[in-house]
Amino acid sequence: MGLIVQKFGGSSVANAERVMNVAQIVTETYRQGNDVIVVVSAQGDTTDDLIDKAHEINEKPSLREMDMLLTSGEQISVALLSMAIEKLGCPAVSLLGWQAGFNTTSAYGTARIKSIKSDRIKAELDRHNIVVVAGFQGINKYDDLTTLGRGGSDTSAVAIAAALHADRCQIFTDVEGVFTADPRKVENAQKLQEITYDEMLELATLGAQVLNNRSVEMAKKYNVEIEVLSSLKRVPGTIVKEVVKMEKMLVRGVTKDTDVARISVTNIPNIPGIAFKLFSKLAQKKINVDIILQSVGRDGTKDITFTVSKDNAQSAVDALQDFLDIDKSNITCDTNIAKISVVGAGMESHPGTASKMFEALFESNINIEMISTSEIKISVLINAEEADRAVSAVHRAFFPVS
Numbered sequence: 448m449g450l451i452v453q454k455f456g457g458s459s460v461a462n463a464e465r466v467m468n469v470a471q472i473v474t475e476t477y478r479q480g481n482d483v484i485v486v487v488s489a490q491g492d493t494t495d496d497l498i499d500k501a502h503e504i505n506e507k508p509s510l511r512e513m514d515m516l517l518t519s520g521e522q523i524s525v526a527l528l529s530m531a532i533e534k535l536g537c538p539a540v541s542l543l544g545w546q547a548g549f550n551t552t553s554a555y556g557t558a559r560i561k562s563i564k565s566d567r568i569k570a571e572l573d574r575h576n577i578v579v580v581a582g583f584q585g586i587n588k589y590d591d592l593t594t595l596g597r598g599g600s601d602t603s604a605v606a607i608a609a610a611l612h613a614d615r616c617q618i619f620t621d622v623e624g625v626f627t628a629d630p631r632k633v634e635n636a637q638k639l640q641e642i643t644y645d646e647m648l649e650l651a652t653l654g655a656q657v658l659n660n661r662s663v664e665m666a667k668k669y670n671v672e673i674e675v676l677s678s679l680k681r682v683p684g685t686i687v688k689e690v691v692k693m694e695k696m697l698v699r700g701v702t703k704d705t706d707v708a709r710i711s712v713t714n715i716p717n718i719p720g721i722a723f724k725l726f727s728k729l730a731q732k733k734i735n736v737d738i739i740l741q742s743v744g745r746d747g748t749k750d751i752t753f754t755v756s757k758d759n760a761q762s763a764v765d766a767l768q769d770f771l772d773i774d775k776s777n778i779t780c781d782t783n784i785a786k787i788s789v790v791g792a793g794m795e796s797h798p799g800t801a802s803k804m805f806e807a808l809f810e811s812n813i814n815i816e817m818i819s820t821s822e823i824k825i826s827v828l829i830n831a832e833e834a835d836r837a838v839s840a841v842h843r844a845f846f847p848v849s
């Protein structure tokens with residue numbers, strides 16, 4: 448007996464049959480004598496469909512109105528799931544983010560949870576209700592609805608688990624856990640029994656969509672152990688926690704991220720302070736820069752190349768054009784690229800990981816355009832068309848088909 452948080456993603460509640468399946472899981476947990484808080488996402492592709500609807504009307508809608516629209520997806524799910532739970536004979540109450548006490552920063556579309564005022568949730572649990580909370584949303588200081596960024600329901604679930612000191616936080620999805628690569632795309636991807644917060648954070652940040660990276664950040668901060676598991680197949684999933692049993696596994700996973708744009712600025716004067724000024728300009732605009740490369744150009748000039756997310760590409764180019772007194776033709780932006788990464792804490796103590804990755808790419812005749820490394824990851828930029836082939840080749844090198 449304890450307090451259990453269970454989160455179900457969009458595909459787990461995509462239609463009536465799936466909603467009933469989730470109600471089955473939730474009511475079983477409740478009937479075992481647990482207090483249950485359920486966090487749900489919008490059904491299937493609802494969020495994408497709502498975004499398309501908005502763009503049919505206005506290509507650049509205000510972020511406030513987008514959040515007003517997008518939060519409606521989760522409102523449908525919580526009501527339907529509560530009805531399904533009632534049908535199975537258990538008491539349930541649905542709550543929107545604001546009713547559940549989710550206070551966020553004011554940034555529409557990318558809000559962060561500041562606090563959870565959990566009185567209402569606690570009161571509903573005291574009334575023996577299963578509490579069904581809308582993920583991905585909260586309210587800001589202007590009493591406006593906000594959303595937490597795509598995939599944000601994972602963060603809602605971890606935040607509730609942290610705030611209420613839940614005994615378990617289960618993230619149910621459409622695959623059986625965290626794999627060494629996307630199991631839908633890569634043959635022979637293997638399910639991991641356990642993974643550390645740090646490795647999971649890298650995987651999530653570098654493109655493994657299975658958990659949202661902010662949710663992992665929060666889980667690490669508040670030491671919330673997460674179990675990722677399937678809502679469709681009752682088998683053990685993957686545990687995400689601080690320390691895991693050392694397995695003989697050099698690399699935990701291979702990821703692909705296509706949300707990358709590469710911006711190159713050539714023929715900049717080779718004088719001190721340019722890089723500082725350039726990147727502080729981008730920081731002022733709150734643009735996150737990832738891989739950076741500086742090289743010597745012709746005639747006492749230098750070239751700086753860096754990557755940003757696709758969303759930020761145009762504003763980065765605009766900021767540079769306003770700031771640098773150079774010809775526009777010197778600034779180029781390429782969005783046809785992908786970042787392929789290998790992640791694993793084991794590589795710190797094992798030389799040769801990078802060369803193994805590069806060899807796999809070379810053997811598949813894939814050209815590396817940029818490289819970046821940290822203690823637990825190696826990332827390369829390649830042409831987007833080669834991305835899936837590259838992930839498979841690199842995965843095969845580290846996890847040979849037996």
Ligand code: ADP
Nearest residue numbers: 456457458620624625626628629631655656657
């Ligand atoms: P949900 O709707 O449940 O939040 P998501 O679509 O956000 O689910 O995340 C689950 C998907 O993540 C899987 O269907 C899978 O294709 C993808 N995925 C990418 N990389 C991985 C990985 N390393 N392990 C497991 N799933 C992954």
Ligand code: ASP
Nearest residue numbers: 488494583597598599600
């Ligand atoms: N419905 C939101 C999205 O599609 C939040 C989530 O699924 O976690 O991004």
Ligand code: MG
Nearest residue numbers: 456598656657
């Ligand atoms: Mg998700």
